[in-house]
Amino acid sequence: MKRSKSGPVTVVVVSLYLLIPLLMTLVYSVFSKWSDILPEGFTLKYYWELFSDASFGVSLMRTVLISVMPIILTALVVLLAMYVIILYLPGLEKYIRILCTIPYAIQGVILAVSVLSLYSNAPGILSNRTLLLTGTYCVAILPYMYQGIQSSLLAVNAPRLIEAAQMLGAGRLYAFFRVVVPNILSGVIISAMLSASIIFGDFVIANTLGGNYFETAQIYLYQTLFASGQKTSAVIMVLFLLTLFISLIAFSLKKKERRQG
Amino acid sequence: MKKRKYYLAALIPFLILVTLFEILPLIMVIIRSFMPENAVGLTLAHYAHIFSTRLYQQAVINSVLVSAVSSVIGIAVAYLGAKAVYEGGPLLKHFFKTVLSLTSNFAGIPLAFAYIILLGKVGVLVLWGKMAGISALSDFNLYSIRGLLIVYIYFQIPLATLLMIPSFDAIRREWKESVSIMGGSSFTFWTKVGLPALRPAILGTISVLFANALAAYATAYALLQNNFSLIPIRLSEQFVGDITQHKEFGSALAVVLMVLMVALILINDAILKKGPLLSRSSRKNKEDES
Numbered sequence: 125m126k127r128s129k130s131g132p133v134t135v136v137v138v139s140l141y142l143l144i145p146l147l148m149t150l151v152y153s154v155f156s157k158w159s160d161i162l163p164e165g166f167t168l169k170y171y172w173e174l175f176s177d178a179s180f181g182v183s184l185m186r187t188v189l190i191s192v193m194p195i196i197l198t199a200l201v202v203l204l205a206m207y208v209i210i211l212y213l214p215g216l217e218k219y220i221r222i223l224c225t226i227p228y229a230i231q232g233v234i235l236a237v238s239v240l241s242l243y244s245n246a247p248g249i250l251s252n253r254t255l256l257l258t259g260t261y262c263v264a265i266l267p268y269m270y271q272g273i274q275s276s277l278l279a280v281n282a283p284r285l286i287e288a289a290q291m292l293g294a295g296r297l298y299a300f301f302r303v304v305v306p307n308i309l310s311g312v313i314i315s316a317m318l319s320a321s322i323i324f325g326d327f328v329i330a331n332t333l334g335g336n337y338f339e340t341a342q343i344y345l346y347q348t349l350f351a352s353g354q355k356t357s358a359v360i361m362v363l364f365l366l367t368l369f370i371s372l373i374a375f376s377l378k379k380k381e382r383r384q385g
Numbered sequence: 386m387k388k389r390k391y392y393l394a395a396l397i398p399f400l401i402l403v404t405l406f407e408i409l410p411l412i413m414v415i416i417r418s419f420m421p422e423n424a425v426g427l428t429l430a431h432y433a434h435i436f437s438t439r440l441y442q443q444a445v446i447n448s449v450l451v452s453a454v455s456s457v458i459g460i461a462v463a464y465l466g467a468k469a470v471y472e473g474g475p476l477l478k479h480f481f482k483t484v485l486s487l488t489s490n491f492a493g494i495p496l497a498f499a500y501i502i503l504l505g506k507v508g509v510l511v512l513w514g515k516m517a518g519i520s521a522l523s524d525f526n527l528y529s530i531r532g533l534l535i536v537y538i539y540f541q542i543p544l545a546t547l548l549m550i551p552s553f554d555a556i557r558r559e560w561k562e563s564v565s566i567m568g569g570s571s572f573t574f575w576t577k578v579g580l581p582a583l584r585p586a587i588l589g590t591i592s593v594l595f596a597n598a599l600a601a602y603a604t605a606y607a608l609l610q611n612n613f614s615l616i617p618i619r620l621s622e623q624f625v626g627d628i629t630q631h632k633e634f635g636s637a638l639a640v641v642l643m644v645l646m647v648a649l650i651l652i653n654d655a656i657l658k659k660g661p662l663l664s665r666s667s668r669k670n671k672e673d674e675s
Binding site: 130131132134135138139141142143144145146148149152158159160161197198200201202204205207208211212220223226227228229230231232233234235236237238239240241242259260262263266321325326327328331332335342345346349353356357360363364367368371375 | 408507625
């Protein structure tokens with residue numbers, strides 16, 4: 125019976141340990157000075173400074189852009205591949221699975237330097253940094269997108285659904301993209317949100333491939349790190365809230381899906 | 386007959402993407418790691434250099450050490466946390482899971498910065514430690530392996546606990562009753578039944594944590610830049626930055642890191658395949674939570 129008491133204590137202690145650094149960053153961002161026991165001078169000027177800094181806005185837009193493009197591309201590419209696998213070549217599935225799982229083992233820094241060293245001196249469009257960044261992010265999120273799409277297809281029993289649609293006179297392509305895909309959309313969006321939060325939080329790929337060519341919000345954050353502490357914490361809070369917002373959407377979708385299922 | 390071939394076109398975008406940004410870069414890195422610098426040929430010199438130079442030996446040792454220690458501490462905290470959730474009510478579970486998912490996004494540069502505020506040279510806790518005369522706080526050096534460990538442990542805990550909580554669902558309440566009917570204490574239950582049943586989930590989670598720490602770059606870079614030897618840091622500086630680039634040597638470093646990661650994934654798979662009890666559930670959870 126002692127245990128029923130120690131449980132909540134553990135939860136509270138661990139939660140405090142986890143929340144304190146986050147809360148401190150928040151507090152730091154809204155006070156102008158913290159050189160005594162308590163911070164002094166409440167202010168929102170760092171946020172104001174941040175939002176009036178055009179380069180922050182631009183870097184944020186770049187982050188959004190570089191998240192959205194790979195997610196849409198990867199979703200399309202995986203869906204097309206799954207279309208072939210489900211309808212024509214089920215035997216290929218295990219190879220697709222392996223290809224989609226490899227990025228787990230070469231995540232982050234390995235993938236980034238591999239791509240950079242292969243293409244940095246390549247002729248023409250292949251050395252374009254935005255293209256490299258997009259392609260690399262596509263591969264980086266591939267395991268998550270594949271996992272989400274594959275398990276959603278399994279959950280709605282795609283082959284049966286297509287069969288049913290065909291019996292009603294629909295073509296295969298129509299059955300897949302107009303019947304199956306709308307049914308798995310919420311599952312795809314959940315993986316898309318997860319992927320977005322991964323790209324939002326990524327520094328190493330952005331720094332290796334984008335660097336000064338394509339300054340994302342994380343690069344902006346890194347540069348403020350050595351300039352102003354308060355401004356840095358303001359950038360962190362903005363990015364954190366954005367990521368939180370993305371995860372909340374995914375979470376509510378997941379809940380809805382579970383209720384339906 | 387002709388119509389049957391059209392569908393293959395739908396595979397082309399996938400193949401292009403995977404070939405250009407996964408397979409080719411991977412193959413080139415492996416090949417390049419065996420090539421002498423600025424010359425043609427075959428050599429193992431880069432690997433020999435990694436394992437014979439103190440700087441790179443240290444990187445491998447530090448990486449493995451930091452990953453191992455942070456994983457073990459992370460899993461210990463996660464075990465206690467998940468056990469508390471298992472024994473507690475739905476409200477406790479909801480609260481804790483919210484905190485965990487909230488903080489699981491707090492990693493990389495933001496996390497490093499938060500610790501600089503807390504425990505850096507003029508950090509708040511250091512300040513408080515000075516005022517209260519607690520030397521453990523006032524003399525704490527964040528810019529060291531101990532500091533790095535503290536930060537790594539932080540990002541391991543939410544991930545580990547989120548992976549462990551669902552594994553506890555597989556422990557049936559009846560087992561506990563059976564043990565207590567036969568006169569076993571709660572302690573007996575956890576050591577003789579609970580922990581063995583959770584073993585595959587615990588080992589699987591450890592290997593996820595280990596890989597997670599091994600590949601982590603941003604946290605260490607924001608805290609210590611290139612002043613601390615870790616494989617990802619040494620790897621990245623061969624390709625990016627002011628120092629002369631050594632692509633071939635860097636490729637060998639990349640291969641070493643890759644081999645470590647793959648080894649962990651294979652160990653994880655072997656454990657999950659072997660584990661009779663929770664293998665299915667823990668794998669599923671990973672997919673849910675990751």
